Amino acid sequence: MGEKVERLKQHLYRYHDVSSAASVLGWDQEVNMPPGGAEGRAEQLATLSAIAHELFVSEETGRLLEEAEAEVEGMDYRSDEASLVRVIRRDYDKMTKVPTELVAEFSRVTSRAFVAWREARQKDDYGLFQPHLQRILDLSHRFVEILGYEEEPYDALLDFYEPGMKTSQVRTLFEELKGGLLPLLKRIQAEGAPVETEFLHRTYPVERQWDLTEVMLRKIGYDFTRGRQDKAPHPFTTEFSHGDVRITTRLYPDFPQAAIFGSIHEGGHALYEQGIPAKFARTHLGHGATLGLHESQSRLWENMVGRSRAFWRYFLPIMQAFFPKQLMEVDLDRFYRAINAVKPDLIRVEADEVTYNFHIFIRFELEQALINGELDVADVPEAWNAKYEAYLGITPPSDADGCLQDVHWSHGTIGYFPTYTIGNLISAQLFDRARKEIDGLEAGFAEGEFKPLLDWLREHVHSHGAKFTAPELMEFEFGETISAQPLVDYLTQKYGEIYRL
């Protein structure tokens, strides 16, 4: 590595360490913190954000960055060095526009909003969360103003989470996907053979569920010496260093899918983080790239692997051993169809593969309306419920299961939701490739063999760290653009078989 790039890199170690420390405090806040800690934690996180921000946007960073840019001039776009400098520049140009005081304010507001959201959800009282959401929307507007946009305001926010993609592109992709999904959903509802799911609602003691998720995580390759699993109301993955990538899951006695698919989903995120090369540690390249790419990993493991027949050919006997009374008489076909039952329902994270993306369409549309001033924060519950009625034919009986179900807005991350569907699109593209390139991929799953897939993902996705945007990675690795067709094809084929269409 060139001397100037090396100096830039070392200069930013502190920034990365402080950011990682903030991640530890954030994890602790969701997993462990007693309620009394909220006020102090909000201050601590605000301070760490402000310090990280100051360290990053300092003139020293700017100076070293310019020197490093001169040094990498003419180097291969895809090289580690050029990529590191390019990614830092992208972030630097964005961040230098944001005043430190706004960063601290954002951190303080969202720390409190998270606590308020948790209480509001517990008490099913949107009013407790509403003023916090208003503050977050106000801050989002300030970010839009400061960061600017070419086509529409939402672009400025989307760019935080999915650099390299515009709202208009996403809208087009989503419309294509909607066009493929709506007829499929209608056919399933009109002509689908009935799927029995009663046995998934028997009582599954949560301790055994916990143990089962650990077995699955170990089997797919999650390294517990470099991570741990905990319980949290909203499952998430967080990375503190190359050697410490943690996930959370949640456990319901009468709904084992929450833990199983929650753990595999977060496990997918964690496999990505654990697969980032150590050489990128403490740099801008040392984590997964965009959120869409991240979600492509979690959804690939959750759905294409975890909800496949082959996966359960291996795991059903194990799950039956954990829960003999509940499952011993259930055969693979019944089980496979049950965990893939399509049913328009209220909760995004527990939605089946066919209806899942409608949950995202709804949030994407509401967020745009909020940002464009077409929707008031006070009217969110009503608008939410109306969209659920329109898209899925159901109305949430409570805000807890409606607009309060997701943690995201309390984190201030407006513009984040569409990355879930972008991830779904990419997951189908990747899985389609992997199937073609790996001999007997699914036959391997049936034997408990997941390493060929993990190795393939390590090579084509994880090894790049955060070097490329999602469109870049798809282009460089596969010569493809992001598209909706592979997901539509995958779902049509899979659910055509399940529902005997």
Place this chain on the structure above:
Amino acid sequence: MGEKVERLKQHLYRYHDVSSAASVLGWDQEVNMPPGGAEGRAEQLATLSAIAHELFVSEETGRLLEEAEAEVEGMDYRSDEASLVRVIRRDYDKMTKVPTELVAEFSRVTSRAFVAWREARQKDDYGLFQPHLQRILDLSHRFVEILGYEEEPYDALLDFYEPGMKTSQVRTLFEELKGGLLPLLKRIQAEGAPVETEFLHRTYPVERQWDLTEVMLRKIGYDFTRGRQDKAPHPFTTEFSHGDVRITTRLYPDFPQAAIFGSIHEGGHALYEQGIPAKFARTHLGHGATLGLHESQSRLWENMVGRSRAFWRYFLPIMQAFFPKQLMEVDLDRFYRAINAVKPDLIRVEADEVTYNFHIFIRFELEQALINGELDVADVPEAWNAKYEAYLGITPPSDADGCLQDVHWSHGTIGYFPTYTIGNLISAQLFDRARKEIDGLEAGFAEGEFKPLLDWLREHVHSHGAKFTAPELMEFEFGETISAQPLVDYLTQKYGEIYRL
């Protein structure tokens, strides 16, 4: 509060927030962190320490401090404002002597030393820890050099943990205590009536032990909405904010005292921290004062309360309800004598009240020898074992139960151990006072009433935050100096009765 003092206070919020963040990372390291996280965590803690240090020793702090000093000139020594400025000055003068690079180095070395210590202890291999201890000793020498001392090198280290006390004073107090304890121990060993302890080594399922410690903590007044208990190999208390004071304990199936007295001990520390007035939050006064005062609280609750006959008049029936098979036939007298059995043993944290201080004498003497260059790091195990033989007539069969038993040296805290015995001395002085001032204090314990004692401690100790040194607090509140006699009297009376001397 005066304008200048207020400005100084606000200037230091960042410093306190970063320090608290480091505490969260430290807690996580001992309670949750997977082994793979060690390297990254060491860097993060080093960075946070360095940033906190820089924030604190900045010229800006110096300038604001001088202005604040002018403002509090002539104010009552005991006022909040004068005390805040005085305590910051004491710390500032010390810290400005220490270069930031040394602080970061100390943090890095001790993060790694902790991980090495844990492994060394598990594998009973002192060699794994020795190079780390050497590095810590070298750093301690650098601190001594930088900080300077009047009488002897150890003073410079002691002053970190027990400001206001000199090694020579401590030595004198310890000699007095030794003079009282040695004859008591000899009489117990020679003439004491036998004490039966077999029933304490039956199998006590750890889940129930855990539940019992929670009941006890709630009963003595520990507020779980502002704290939590976890498991860790070495019990400790840590404070992140006024509303988040956490403790840890450890559980052994055949030794329930470890959890019971460990939890009450840490609970005593935590009651102190939870009792610090909210007005001191995010300042130098917002936590317990010296380590000796801190230990006076934990030991008072652990010993004078938790090992008293009155305490168990209330709690034995509860413990019997948790463990009927193990304890139902044991009466209060047998139980009370068993938990107070005096037996020279290897492990400090599980030592009885009579032999406990010998463990401290040993560490205090070894540390002085290390610092004075009279003892090589390589010879610590041998010297350790020789002292145990000399004072307690026992030789550790392994270093895991010998010089590797305590976490402290891995944290780099040479000079810390004597504060344990200072705390014991003060706890006896405080308890002597409380008994005289609170009507029916111990009759209350027997009814499960601990609030009168907690209120008394809140008033006389907790309410002051970190305003005073230990000698100051004893002088201002009670007109007393720290002395050994009350502890000798308390132990002589208590153990005279237990051993029927």
